[in-house]
Amino acid sequence: xxxxxxxxxxxxxxxxxxxxxxxxxxxxxxxxxxxxxxxxxxxxxxxxxxxxxxxxxxxxxxxxxxxxxxxxxxxxxxxxxxxxxxxxxxxxxxxxxxxxxxxxxxxxxxxxxxxxxxxxxxxxxxxxxxxxxxxxxxxxxxxxxxxxxxxxxxxxxxxxxxxxxxxxxxxxxxxxxxxxxxxxxxxxxxxxxxxxxxxxxxxxxxxxxxxxxxxxxxxxxxxxxxxxxxxxxxxxxxxxxxxxxxxxxxxxxxxxxxxxxxxxxxxxxxxxxxxxxxxxxxxxxxxxxxxxxxxxxxxxxxxxxxxxxxxxxxxxxxxxxxxxxxxxxxxxxxxxxxxxxxxxxxxxxxxxxxxxxxxxxxxxxxxxxxxxxxxxxxxxxxxxx
Numbered sequence: 001x002x003x004x005x006x007x008x009x010x011x012x013x014x015x016x017x018x019x020x021x022x023x024x025x026x027x028x029x030x031x032x033x034x035x036x037x038x039x040x041x042x043x044x045x046x047x048x049x050x051x052x053x054x055x056x057x058x059x060x061x062x063x064x065x066x067x068x069x070x071x072x073x074x075x076x077x078x079x080x081x082x083x084x085x086x087x088x089x090x091x092x093x094x095x096x097x098x099x100x101x102x103x104x105x106x107x108x109x110x111x112x113x114x115x116x117x118x119x120x121x122x123x124x125x126x127x128x129x130x131x132x133x134x135x136x137x138x139x140x141x142x143x144x145x146x147x148x149x150x151x152x153x154x155x156x157x158x159x160x161x162x163x164x165x166x167x168x169x170x171x172x173x174x175x176x177x178x179x180x181x182x183x184x185x186x187x188x189x190x191x192x193x194x195x196x197x198x199x200x201x202x203x204x205x206x207x208x209x210x211x212x213x214x215x216x217x218x219x220x221x222x223x224x225x226x227x228x229x230x231x232x233x234x235x236x237x238x239x240x241x242x243x244x245x246x247x248x249x250x251x252x253x254x255x256x257x258x259x260x261x262x263x264x265x266x267x268x269x270x271x272x273x274x275x276x277x278x279x280x281x282x283x284x285x286x287x288x289x290x291x292x293x294x295x296x297x298x299x300x301x302x303x304x305x306x307x308x309x310x311x312x313x314x315x316x317x318x319x320x321x322x323x324x325x326x327x328x329x330x331x332x333x334x335x336x337x338x339x340x341x342x343x344x345x346x347x348x349x350x351x352x353x354x355x356x357x358x359x360x361x362x363x364x365x366x367x368x369x370x371x372x373x374x375x376x377x378x379x380x381x382x383x384x385x
Contacts, residue, residue: 003167005211008211010174012175013172014176054180056134063135064135065169098213099209249342253305253332269301272352272353272373272377273352275349276348286367286368290302291325297377300377304327307337353376355380357383364376
């Protein structure tokens with residue numbers, strides 16, 4: 001998922017009509033020790049004091065997001081084992097949240113406010129109180145924040161690795177918290193702006209609903225693609241399909257450095273052939289993983305096969321793209337798609353594993369994480385059974 005969309009979700013969460021009416025109350029508490037009236041009768045705030053308490057408030061909110069990211073990372077094994085199924089279920093939930101946001105569907109429970117703020121004594125403001133305000137504020141379930149936050153947590157949980165899930169939550173947190181920081185710097189000005197622009201924020205909520213629906217559709221398509229390609233995940237149960245070697249499955253292709261690669265030349269080494277594309281999110285994730293490990297074992301050769309042109313970028317752009325991302329492993333160019341056709345590739349990524357004898361061990365359609373890749377490589381290195 002594009003982090004920009006997740007960032008926008010965070011910003012829209014702040015500008016929702018459920019939060020805006022509460023801002024004067026929150027800022028009233030945070031600026032309780034800094035509010036003064038100037039000689040013209042205008043209310044002004046000592047920015048240093050308001051900013052100090054606002055930063056403590058932001059740290060309180062951030063702590064909750066950190067806990068969410070930690071929980072998602074801790075449950076990674078479960079999400080990996082049922083990645084496609086969880087993503088498909090999550091896409092349905094996110095779509096539902098988008099429809100709720102657009103007011104197409106109404107669920108009474110989700111339209112109630114379950115804030116814990118009333119349990120906190122706010123008569124005296126200090127750093128700890130501001131921190132607790134932020135912490136409790138982040139647990140408030142409102143009809144506006146609920147759909148956004150639920151969608152982000154589900155997408156983080158169903159992402160392909162822990163780091164990506166944590167980054168998704170991080171981008172949402174940044175989008176949600178940056179306006180609070182601006183509010184601490186320009187308290188009086190921003191409160192006047194919010195009061196004058198209420199109608200604009202109503203449209204912002206509709207935009208948020210549309211973004212949720214787009215996110216849900218994207219997640220659903222990714223999940224369906226995984227299920228359609230027959231991906232089997234979970235390092236303990238990962239299976240592969242065997243395919244008999246045929247002479248015509250040998251190939252000769254050039255890489256990004258102009259070097260020639262022929263499969264039969266690698267007899268004596270275990271070979272992993274990965275079919276991918278620059279537009280394929282999971283292909284790029286596999287290549288990013290491979291970037292640090294492709295030379296760890298001298299008896300294993302990694303070959304990435306891609307098709308320039310057509311649905312992908314040109315050969316020259318692909319060379320620049322590989323260099324920009326720091327890919328030093330061989331990226332082979334199957335310009336006429338003949339190798340894709342020979343190997344019957346129907347989905348991306350697809351990984352083929354070749355014995356050191358030159359026979360093809362089998363292949364795995366769909367994304368593989370590092371543990372899954374190593375498991376199949378070890379099986380292949382052991383040779384035909």
